[in-house]
Amino acid sequence: xxxxxxxxxxxxxxxxxxxxxxxxxxxxxxxxxxxxxxxxxxxxxxxxxxxxxxxxxxxxxxxxxxxxxxxxxxxxxxxxxxxxxxxxxxxxxxxxxxx
Numbered sequence: 470x471x472x473x474x475x476x477x478x479x480x481x482x483x484x485x486x487x488x489x490x491x492x493x494x495x496x497x498x499x500x501x502x503x504x505x506x507x508x509x510x511x512x513x514x515x516x517x518x519x520x521x522x523x524x525x526x527x528x529x530x531x532x533x534x535x536x537x538x539x540x541x542x543x544x545x546x547x548x549x550x551x552x553x554x555x556x557x558x559x560x561x562x563x564x565x566x567x568x
Contacts, residue, residue: 494566497525499559500532500552506541507550511566516543518568522550525561532560 494513501507514520520540524530532538532552541551552560 494568495564497561497563498550499561500529500538500550502556502558503554505551505554507552508547509550509564510547512546513568514543514548514566515545515568518543518548518566520548521565521567523563523565525563526559528557529560529562533562 494511496509496511498507498509520543522533522538522540524533532555535553538550538552540548542549548566550562
């Protein structure tokens with residue numbers, strides 16, 4: 470992919486839009502119950518990606534505040550969230566991926 474801004478204005482705008490879609494990957498995930506890891510599949514992520522988590526429920530906020538909830542691994546097309554082994558079903562997070 471060229472980073473030069475040559476070509477017509479429409480081509481430049483199309484290229485910027487493609488870059489924005491690639492770097493603006495977001496979603497929601499609910500942590501799995503009765504286990505210590507949740508694997509999230511995001512096709513565009515690689516080992517050099519970065520994920521930001523934002524709790525969407527009070528239970529998710531408590532999980533994050535516990536200090537035991539973090540992204541522990543990245544792989545081709547996946548990232549892994551390590552968390553406490555709990556039975557709560559509403560530990561939901563929004564996430565944004567930077568690639």
